[in-house]
Amino acid sequence: MLDDSFEVQVDEPAGPGVPAAGSILYLDGVSVSFDGFKALNSLSLILAPGELRTIVGPNGAGKTTMMDVITGKTRPDEGDVLFDQKIDLTQLDESEIANLGIGRKFQKPTVFEHLSVFENLELALKADRGTFATLMFLLKSEHRDRIDATLARIGLADKAVQRAGSLSHGQKQWLEIGMLLMQDQRLLLLDEPVAGMTDSETEATAQLMLDLAKDGTRSLVVVEHDMEFVRALGAKVTVLHEGSVLAEGSLETIQADAKVVEVYLGR
Amino acid sequence: MKILILALLAFLACAPARADEFSDAVRALNADNFADKIAAVETLAGLGDGRAATILEAMSDGNLLATKDGAILIQRASGFTDALTQAPASGEGAEPITVNNRLRGALRGAVGRLGLFSPDAELRKRAAESVLTSPTPESAGMMRRALANETVPEVRTLLALALANLDLADEDPARRRAAVAALRDSSDPLSRGRLQAMLENETDSEVRAAAEKAVSEINFRLSLVSIGANIFQGLSLGSVMLLAAIGLAVTFGVMGVINMAHGEMIMLGAYTAFVVQELFRAFLPPGLIGWYLPVAVPVAFVVTFLVGVALERSVIRFLYGRPLETMLATWGISLMLQQLVRSIFGASNREVANPDWMTGGVDLIGGFTLTYNRVVIIIFCMAVLGALAALLRWSSFGLHMRAVTQNRPMASAMGIPTGRIDAATFGLGSGIAGMAGVALSQIGNVSPNLGQGYIVDSFMVVVFGGVGSLWGTLVGALSLGLVNKILEPYAGAMLGKILVLVVIILFIQKRPRGLFALKGRSVES
Amino acid sequence: MTLHPSLSARLFATDDRRLWWGLGAAALVLLVVIPALNLLPTPGSALHVPNYVVTLLGKYLCYATLALAMDLVWGYCGVLSLGHGAFFALGGYAMGMFMMRSIGARGVYGNAELPDFMVFLNWKELPWYWMGFDQFWFAALMALLVPGALAFVFGWLAFRSRITGVYLSIITQAMTYALMLAFFRNEMGFGGNNGLTDFKDILGFPLAQPSTKLALYLLSALVLGLAFLLVRFVITSKLGRIMMAVRDAESRVRFLGYSPTHVKLFAFTLSAMLAGLAGALYVPQVGIINPSEFSPANSIEIAIWVAVGGRGTLVGAVLGAFAVNGAKTWLTGAAPELWLFLLGALFIAVTLGLPKGLLGLWGQIRRKEVRDA
Structure with a gap:
């Protein structure tokens, strides 16, 4: 592509596999286009195990498309997407990727409206996903305890038997986070987790994210517009713009970057 | 006298x-x-x-x-x-x-x-045709005499061919060779059969070589004719399928509404043609009867347009965003329309006659006839498609329609009356089905079940071609028509149709969005 | 015999006691009261249930089983199959083939080996796919396996390619349409236009005998009951909740690590097998199976039984099948020209006004009474 010239990748990977060493998630040169519109334009990103990363960027920067590519919803036109250094995610479908240990929370909270809050968490519970296994599945007491614990953690203990469809927007956000917790995944992708939450809820969510990242067994990628939230996470920030990485670094470095100020933060 | x-x-x-x-x-x-x-x-x-x-x-x-x-x-x-x-x-x-x-x-x-x-020259021609199909050695003398007196070239040709057929069995090799030469230019499978029969015990090598060459020439011409006939019949079937499907391409493709009563719109159009014909018979001089068809087309459009608008306003608009329910409700509508027509017109077939100018056809070589009614339907179908494409492309209604399809809230915010556009779009699809019904009344029975025969095919055409693409519908209909007709001689009409259905079902697995799929994010959700 | 713990836990530890009372009452009426009223009172007395009513009820019971099958895929899994009539008909043909072969030399042509229509077509020997159908167990197995296999292959192709919603409905309709055309052909070897008929007996019991009819009726009631328990077992399992999740937000289910393809394939195949079973019980009771059973209109009608009763509820599906078919029997006798109007209106009314069917309406009325009281 001729119009790619402004975004020159300095570190060309020496070969597949080598630059991915020690990463939990590795994206290199990923491009996706819809009817001529380049949603991702040679995007490259490396996430270390146990890392918490925030991603910011204006609308249309490719944040959601990036998550679609990682979770198998969208197949990239070109580029490598590797999980845990060796698993090629572009060859797998959504459920296979979820079973590898990648969980996702959507921008628009998507819960199963006709099921109860409890049942939503039960479906998310880490257990055999096979058809016959689920047919014969019996909820044991340790499962029940885990679900109850999660219900308490997301503040929905008193709503366990309510239909998920009757929850408020913020409660649905919490429920979806709860479902992510139940899955016990190694990589968590969260798309605008605090949209529609009150300030105190936002604070609690930030604390939850930090807790999750603390023991180093999970990696988190959080897409968020809310700069207060980003600050509270205090993690490395990646700025996306027009489908590529514009800048990367701590929030302070980012906010000082002239390009970022121009395209995103404003003045 | x-x-x-x-x-x-x-x-x-x-x-x-x-x-x-x-x-x-x-x-x-x-x-x-x-x-x-x-x-x-x-x-x-x-x-x-x-x-x-x-x-x-x-x-x-x-x-x-x-x-x-x-x-x-x-x-x-x-x-x-x-x-x-x-x-x-x-x-x-x-x-x-x-x-x-x-x-x-x-x-x-x-x-x-x-x-x-x-x-009477016409009688002579018919007689000559009949001796050509079954010439007997006894009639040879008579044919020679008739040929000597014959002045009409067409009849002369026929007689000469018939004689040549007989001369193939003549004692004299020169006569046989002359006969072979005369038959070389024919495109009649019967002559080819006789030449082949002659080859079985022909001894004269020169005559043999000539006959072999003649057989292969006739074969070549006949295969051309049969390809031509297949293409014509395929186009004809394809244009019928296309006519039936265009309306559906509008309601399904543009609005996303599965109209199971689409076939009944076609049926209503056909009955409109019947009523217009009866009115012409009752109230206008017999000389004008041929004009009922051109009159029936716009009348059918208006009738089915209004029925479509009424359905959209009374039932379908409450079901937007619930495609499965729309499907069931429109099926209910189709049952009621069928019964309504059955109650009014009776369950038996109604006769809609071809106007004089549409009957008959052009005889082409090899016994293949280009019938006028099929030709008219092909032309009519292309005209309808062209007019629709132009309407969507260049009229302000078309612009509004596309706007509503692509972004309903935005179109509404810009002051486009989305409700009225919906009703008109549905009416348009129904109106086109009505016009299709007039055309289909010319080649098939007009009965309350008329529409049922087209509904599965129409859906297949639209889905195969790609929903939302008129071009896809055109290509889908014509290719399905051709494939059907090409399969028919080998597999029979029924099995051919079954094979086509199976192929489409398998094809949709590979390309769920059809031949000419729209791409993009909006489609995926 | 010990039940699998999950089975017993789920079947009997239910919070809805009224359901079990209702089911018990229904079983009592269907399995005891009606047979007793058929056998004990003298014919002609007010209490006597005539034989034709028994057969009619037997037919409805098969329809109800078919409705349960439809409800499983549509009501719970969100897959609106417009080809379920095909699975029903295939099951029916399997049983019809068995009864055809049981006729033996008693046919018009007296050919012990070939059914009449094959003799008529000048066939010399039985086609290979008719082999084994002289054995009841084989025919019964095929009545389950053939629809199941067709559903499995068809479903695997369709669900894997993520054909959903109306597209799936349309191609299932094309499937049954193609089968109808195929079965109309004499060359297929299933009796063409006329189908299979003139059956004499089943397992040695003459079909015309009232006791055979009563037995078939009882069997249909029993099968309906078992089908109800089976479907209930499935939908109350975790798999059942995943089905509902697939129905409501299919793509979201994938991100939880479940495969909607497998879930739907399971529901579709199980449902097709139930439909085949219903068809196999239906054919001996009506005495004929022909290609019109494959017509797309039949399949759509099944959807309306479920919708009328209330989809996503098993009791609703059963009630819907009884209500719509009862109305059909009554009206096609009393005012045939009105039937299609009513059926058509039913389609519209249910979709527009009663999205939850009669059962939903009843629930609404009851809730309102509770509120008003």
């Missing part, structure tokens, strides 16, 4: 020597056994005398009588006449000449061949 007498005189004049032979043969019709009678019939047919036809026809109807003294009489409503002299005669003591089935067959053939000497 004058011409008839002149012709008779001419024949008599040119064959005076055979006058006696003729009378003998007529008398021999009353022979003692059937074998002799048949021989006499063949003789009469071979003589090529104009009078023979009347006599033989009378004989086959049981109106030929013989008197004790050997005179042969023809019985008419007006009385008896002598078969030879045509003079009135007394039927006293005359007995009908008995006829059996074999004799009757011989009579029929003889009368047919005698047509070669009819003064």
Whole structure:
């Protein structure tokens, strides 16, 4: 592509596999286009195990498309997407990727409206996903305890038997986070987790994210517009713009970057 | 009448020597056994005398009588006449000449061949066609005589071909070679068959080589004709499928509404054609009847447009965003419309006649006919598609329609009356189905179940071509029509259709969005 | 015999006691009261249930089983199959083939080996796919396996390619349409236009005998009951909740690590097998199976039984099948020209006004009464 010239990748990977060493998630040169519109334009990103990363960027920067590519919803036109250094995610479908240990929370909270809050968490519970296994599945007491614990953690203990469809927007956000917790995944992708939450809820969510990242067994990628939230996470920030990485670094470095100020933060 | 007498005189004049032979043969019709009678019939047919036809026809109807003294009489409503002299005669003591089935067959053939000497060129042509399909060595002499007197080139060609067919079996190799040369230019499968039969025991190598070449030339021409015929029939079927599907492409493709009552819109259009035809018959001079069809097309459009708008406003608009429910509700509508029409017009088929200008067709070589009604439907179908494409592309209604399809809230915010556009779009799809119904009334039965026969095919066309793409619908319909017709000779009509359905079902697995799929994020959700 | 713990736990530890009382009452009426009223009172007395009513009820019971099958895929899994009539008909043909072969030399042509229509078509020997159908167990197995296998292959192709919603409905409709055309052909070897009929007996019991009819009716009731328990077992399992999740937000289910393809394939195949079973019980009771059973209109009608009763509820599906078919029997006798109007209106009314069917309506009324009281 001729119009790619402004975004020159300095570190060309020496070969597949080598630059991915020690990463939990590795994206290199990923491009996706819809009817001529380049949603991702040679995007490259490396996430270390146990890392918490925030991603910011204006609308249309490719944040959601990036998550679609990682979770198998969208197949990239070109580029490598590797999980845990060796698993090629572009060859797998959504459920296979979820079973590898990648969980996702959507921008628009998507819960199963006709099921109860409890049942939503039960479906998310880490257990055999096979058809016959689920047919014969019996909820044991340790499962029940885990679900109850999660219900308490997301503040929905008193709503366990309510239909998920009757929850408020913020409660649905919490429920979806709860479902992510139940899955016990190694990589968590969260798309605008605090949209529609009150300030105190936002604070609690930030604390939850930090807790999750603390023991180093999970990696988190959080897409968020809310700069207060980003600050509270205090993690490395990646700025996306027009489908590529514009800048990367701590929030302070980012906010000082002239390009970022121009395209995103404003003045 | 004058011409008839002149012709008779001419024949008599040119064959005076055979006058006696003729009378003998007529008398021999009353022979003692059937074998002799048949021989006499063949003789009469071979003589090529104009009078023979009347006599033989009378004989086959049981109106030929013989008197004790050997005179042969023809019985008419007006009385008896002598078969030879045509003079009135007394039927006293005359007995009908008995006829059996074999004799009757011989009579029929003889009368047919005698047509070669009819003064009417059209009759001669028909007779020549019949001898061409079944030439017998006995008629060779007669055909040569007829050929000598024939002036119409078309009939001459036919006769020459028929003679050539006979000459293939001639003793003289030169004659056989001439016959092969004459047959080389024909495109008649029968001639090819005779040439092939001849090759089985042809000994003359030169004639053999010529015949082989002739067979391969005829084969080549016939295969061209059959390809042409297949393409035409495929296009014809494809255009019928296309007509049935265009309306659906609008309601399904543009609005995403599955209209199971689409077939009933077609049915309503066909009944509109019937009503318009009946009104023409009842109130307008008979000379204008041919005009009912051009009138029925816009009337059907208006009728089904209004029905479509009424349905959209009363039922379908409450079901937007619930496609499965829409499907069931429109199925209910289709049942009610069928029953309504059945109650009004009865369950039996109604006859919608082709106007005169649409009947008949052009005979092309190889027995393949381009029928006018099929040609008209192909043209009509393309015109409808073209008009629709133009409407969507260039009119402000088309612009609004596309706007509403792509972004309903935005279109609404810009002041486009989305409700009215929905109703009009649905009406448009229904109206096109109505016009299709008028066209389909020209090639099939008009009954309350008419629409049911088209609904599965129409959906297949739209899905195969790609939802939302008129171009896809066109390509989908024509290719399905062609594939159907190409499969038919090998698999039979029913199995061909089944195969096509199976292929589409498998095809949709590979390309769930059809041939000409729209891409992009909006489609994926 | 010990039940699998999950089975017993789920079947009997239910919070809805009224359901079990209702089911018990229904079983009592269907299995005891009606047979008793058929056998004990003298024919003609007010209490006597005539034989034709028994057969009619037997037919409805098969329809109800078919409705349960439909409800499983549509009501719970969100897959609106417009080809379920095909699975029903295939099951029916399997049983019809068995009864055809049981006729033996008693046919018009007296050919012990070939059914009449094959003799008529001048066939010399039995086609290979008719082999084994002289055995009841084989025919019964095929009545389950053939629809199941067709559903499995068809479903695997369709669900894997993520054909959903109306597209799936349309191609299932094309499937049954293609099968109808195929079965109309004499060359297929299933009796063409006329189908299979003139059955004499089943397992040695003459079909015309009232006791055979009563037995078939009882069997249909029993099968309906078992089908109800089976489907209930499935939908109350975790798999059942995943089905509902697939129905409501299919793509979201994938991100939880479940495969909607497998879930739908399971529901579709199980449902097709139930439909085949219903068809196999239906054919001996009506005495004929022909290609019109494959017509797309039949399949759509099944959807309306479920919708009328209330989809996503098993009791609703069963009630819907009884209600719509009862109305059909009554109206096609009393005012045939009105039937299609009513059926058509039913389609519209249910989709527009009663999205939850009669059962939903009843629930609404009851809740309102509770509120008002």
